[in-house]
Amino acid sequence: MTRPVRRLQRLLVLLPSAGLGGAEAHTATLARALAASGVAVAVAAAPGLAAGLARMLGEAAALHPAPVDWREAEDPGANAARQARAAEALIRDLRPDAALVPLPWPDHGLGLQRALARAGVPQLAIAHLAPPEAAPVPAAQRDGLADAAVTWAAVSAPVARRLAATFGLPPGGVAVVPNAVAAAPADPARRAARRQDRRAALGLGPDAPLVLFAGRLEEKKGADLLPALAERLRQASGATLVALGEGPLRSRLAGHPASQGTGPLQAPLRLPGQVADVADWLLAADVLVLPSRLEGCPLIFLEATALGCPVVATAAALECFGAEAAGFARIADPPTVVALTTHIGVMLTERGGARASVAAAQAHQRLFDQAAMLGRYRSLLRACHAA
Numbered sequence: 001m002t003r004p005v006r007r008l009q010r011l012l013v014l015l016p017s018a019g020l021g022g023a024e025a026h027t028a029t030l031a032r033a034l035a036a037s038g039v040a041v042a043v044a045a046a047p048g049l050a051a052g053l054a055r056m057l058g059e060a061a062a063l064h065p066a067p068v069d070w071r072e073a074e075d076p077g078a079n080a081a082r083q084a085r086a087a088e089a090l091i092r093d094l095r096p097d098a099a100l101v102p103l104p105w106p107d108h109g110l111g112l113q114r115a116l117a118r119a120g121v122p123q124l125a126i127a128h129l130a131p132p133e134a135a136p137v138p139a140a141q142r143d144g145l146a147d148a149a150v151t152w153a154a155v156s157a158p159v160a161r162r163l164a165a166t167f168g169l170p171p172g173g174v175a176v177v178p179n180a181v182a183a184a185p186a187d188p189a190r191r192a193a194r195r196q197d198r199r200a201a202l203g204l205g206p207d208a209p210l211v212l213f214a215g216r217l218e219e220k221k222g223a224d225l226l227p228a229l230a231e232r233l234r235q236a237s238g239a240t241l242v243a244l245g246e247g248p249l250r251s252r253l254a255g256h257p258a259s260q261g262t263g264p265l266q267a268p269l270r271l272p273g274q275v276a277d278v279a280d281w282l283l284a285a286d287v288l289v290l291p292s293r294l295e296g297c298p299l300i301f302l303e304a305t306a307l308g309c310p311v312v313a314t315a316a317a318l319e320c321f322g323a324e325a326a327g328f329a330r331i332a333d334p335p336t337v338v339a340l341t342t343h344i345g346v347m348l349t350e351r352g353g354a355r356a357s358v359a360a361a362q363a364h365q366r367l368f369d370q371a372a373m374l375g376r377y378r379s380l381l382r383a384c385h386a387a
Contacts, residue, residue, distance in 0.1 A: 008039055008097050008098055008381060008382065008385045009038075009039065009040060009097055010039070010040045010042070010094065010095065010096045010097045010098075011034060011039050011040070011041050011042070011096060011097065011098055011099065011100060011381070012042050012044065012090060012091070012094055012096035012098075012099045012100070012121070013027060013031060013041060013042065013043040013044065013061070013099070013100045013101075013102070014044050014068050014087055014090070014099060014100070014101050014109065014112040014116075015027060015043060015044065015045040015046075015049070015053075015068065015069075015102055016068055016069055016070045016083065016101070016102075016103070016104065016108045016109045016112060017045065017046070017049065017069060017070075017102070017104050018046065018069050018070065018071065018072070018104075019049070019216060019246070019247065020049060020052045020053070020056075020274075021104075021215065021216050021245075022128070022179075022215075022296075022298060022299040022300065023102050023103075023104045023128040023129070023296075024049070024052075024053065024056065024102075025056060025299060026102070026126075026128065026155075026179060026299060027043075027100070027102045028053065028056035028057050028060075029370075029374075030100065030374070030377055031043060031057055031060050031061045032057065032058065032060040032061075033374045033378075034378070034381075035060035035061060036060070037378070040062075041060060041061040041062070042061060042062045042063075042064055042090075042094050042096070043057060043061045043062070043063050043064065044064040044065075044066045044068050044086070044087075044090050045063070045064075045065065045066070045068065045069070046065070046066075046067065046068065046069035047065035047066075047067075049069075050063055050065045052274075055276070064090060064094075066086045066089075066090060067082055067083075067086045068083050068086045068087060068090075068112060069083075070083070070105070070108035070109070076107070076110070076141065079108075079110075079111060080110045080111030080114065080141070081111060082111065083109070083110070083111025083112045083115070084111040084112070084114055084115040085115075087111065087112045087115035087116065088115045088118075088119070091115065091116070091119045091121060096121055097121075097122075097385055098121065098122045098123065098124070098381060098384055098385045099112075099116050099121050099122070099123040099124070100123070100124050100126070100381070101113055101116070101123055101124070101125045101126070102126050102128060103125055103126060103127045103128060103129075103163075104128055104129060105129060105130070106127055106130050106134060106137070106162070106163055106166040106167070107137050107141070107166065109125065110137070110141055113125060113145055113150065114145065117145055117149075117150070120149075121149075122149035122150075122151070122384045122385055123149065123150050123151070123384065124150075124151045124153060124377075124380055124381055124384050125150055125151070125152050125153070126153045126154070126155070126177075126377075127152070127153070127154040127155070127159050127160070127162075127163040127174070127296070128154075128155055128159070128296045128297075129159065129220075129294060129295070129296045130154070130158075130159045130162035130163050130166065130296075131162065131294060132158075132162065134162050134165065134166050135166075136165060136166055136167070136168060137166055137167060139168075145167070149384065151175070151380050151381075151383065151384040152164075152167070152169060152173060152174045152175065153174060153175040153176070153177050153377075153380060154174050154175070154176055154177075154296075155176075155177065155178060155179050155296045155297040155320070156176065156178060156296055156297045156319070156320035157176050157320070157322075158319050158320065159296050159297075159320075160174040160175075160176045161174075175376075175380060177373060177376045177377060177380070178297055178320065178368055178373065179296075179297040179298075179299055179302060179373065180302065180365065180368055180369050180370040180372065180373040181299060181302045181303050181306055181365075181370055182369070182370040184306075185306065185307065185308055185362075186283050186307055186308065190283065191283045191284075191308070194280045194281075194283040194284040195210075195283070195284045197280075197284070198210065198280070198281065198284035198285075199284070202240060202242070202266070202270060203266055204240060204266070208238065208239075208240060209237055209238060209239035209240070209286050209348050210239065210240055210242065210284060210285050210286050211233060211239050211240070211241045211242070211285065211286065211287045211288075211289055211344055212241075212242050212243075212244065212281055212282065212284075212285035212287070212288050212289070212309070213226060213241065213242070213243040213244065213245075213288075213289050213290075213291070214243075214244040214245060214278055214281070214282075214288070214300045215244075215245050215290075215292075215298075215300060216245055216246070216247040217243065217245050217246060217247030217248065217249040217250045217253060218247045218248055218249055219249070219293065220292065220293055220294045221247075221291070221292050221293075222290075222291030222292050222293055222314065222317075222335075223243065223245075223247065223249045223253065223291075224249060224252075225291045225337055225340070226241065226243050226253060226258075226269055226291075227253060227256040227257075227258035227259070227269055228258075228337045229241060229289070229291070229337050229340055229341065230258045230267075230268040230269035231258050231268055231269075232337055232338070232341045233268065233341055233344060234268035236341055236345055237344070237345055237348055239268075239286075239344070239348065240266070240268055240269075240270060241268060241269050241270070241289075242270045242271075242272065242281065242285075243269065243270070243271055243272075244272055244273075244274070244275050244278060244281060245273070245274060246273055246274050250271070250273075253269070253271060254271055256269070259271060278300075278303070279303065279307060282303060282304050282307045282309045283307055283308075283309070285304075285309050286309075286310075286347070286348055287309070287310055287311070287312055287344050287347045287348065287354075288300065288301070288304040288309050288310070288311045288312070289311075289312050289313070289340060289344060290311060290312070290313035290314065290317035290318070290329075291313075291314055291317070291332075291335065291340055292313070292314055292316055292317035293314070293316050293335070294316055295316060295317045295318070295319065295320070296320065297320040298317060298318075298320075301313070301317070301318065301328075301329070301361075302361075302365060305328065305329075305357075305358050305361035305362055305365070306362060306365060308358055309358070310329070310330075310347050310354035310355075310357055310358050311328070311329035311330070311357070311361075312329060312330045312332060312340060312343045312344050312347055313325075313329045313330070313331060313332065314331070314332055314333075314335035314340075315331055315332075315333055315335065316335065318331070321364075324364065327357065327360045327361075328357055328360050328361040328364065329357055329361070330343035330344075330346060330347055330357070331343075
């Protein structure tokens with residue numbers, strides 16, 4: 001007689017992130033969807049992320065501030081040991097049926113994963129980013145994971161290949177679940193209103209070109225290029241570059257001459273910080289620029305094109321799409337300020353080409369929408385729990 005499969009009732013999300021970005025927004029989307037299906041979701045994250053995560057999660061999950069984050073200033077052993085202690089306490093108190101471990105970097109959840117393995121809690125580990133040059137994690141640091149109930153997933157095929165190499169996983173050992181967003185195209189009246197509002201707030205005329213960057217202000221995202229890009233855009237097209245987000249480069253960018261200026265000499269680079277209305281900025285922008293050196297499957301690209309905003313990107317930024325990327329955006333090759341400026345200039349003047357790239361990206365997104373993404377993750381969690 002076959003035993004009935006127990007339903008997943010309690011899920012523990014262990015988030016090793018040090019900041020808030022696409023991986024964390026993706027995790028919040030999963031948590032909200034699982035909570036809506038009746039799963040009791042608990043999310044553990046660094047205390048400094050609690051306020052931002054609470055806004056992302058709403059009432060969907062119980063938030064548990066805990067030292068589960070990976071800290072660059074600590075050596076790997078100390079990080080893993082601290083994470084494991086925190087995870088063991090959470091597992092003991094919450095008694096989850098399964099766990100979700102989002103990985104902003106392949107080895108940043110090692111302590112969490114080892115604690116789950118020792119406790120016999122099945123886990124779904126989702127890799128959001130992995131560098132091409134990643135070295136394999138030493139066998140001693142992977143203690144217990146090979147035989148544990150770990151289901152591995154990644155947001156793109158390149159990330160999946162690198163994750164498999166990092167952990168010595170067999171071919172096909174990582175499921176690929178591309179990111180997706182739920183963003184309905186905005187109506188023209190709303191777009192026009194947002195365009196006018198944003199330009200007025202910046203002290204710009206109604207027809208002034210507006211270029212947007214949205215992401216963590218760090219070198220992986222190419223944020224160090226923003227001042228030179230802003231200055232060149234101002235010279236070439238009179239455009240203003242607005243960079244949404246926070247990160248380690250914020251103070252350097254704020255102190256750069258490109259961010260200075262008042263009155264008639266407005267600064268070409270503006271830094272509003274972290275904002276809650278990214279969608280409104282995407283509606284107002286003429287172009288989104290992605291100068292990234294490394295990406296997984298960027299949510300901001302999906303959000304931009306879903307809302308009708310054309311994109312200029314480096315090849316690395318849209319690596320997840322392979323050869324199709326050239327049809328979805330203007331690709332700056334080589335990934336220099338000069339090339340990015342040139343392609344942005346084309347997008348600002350050739351509206352027909354910009355609309356065609358957006359339409360191609362939207363058609364691609366319809367092939368694998370957010371409902372399909374969530375369904376795939378539910379299937380992986382069910383299989384993980386059943387195992």
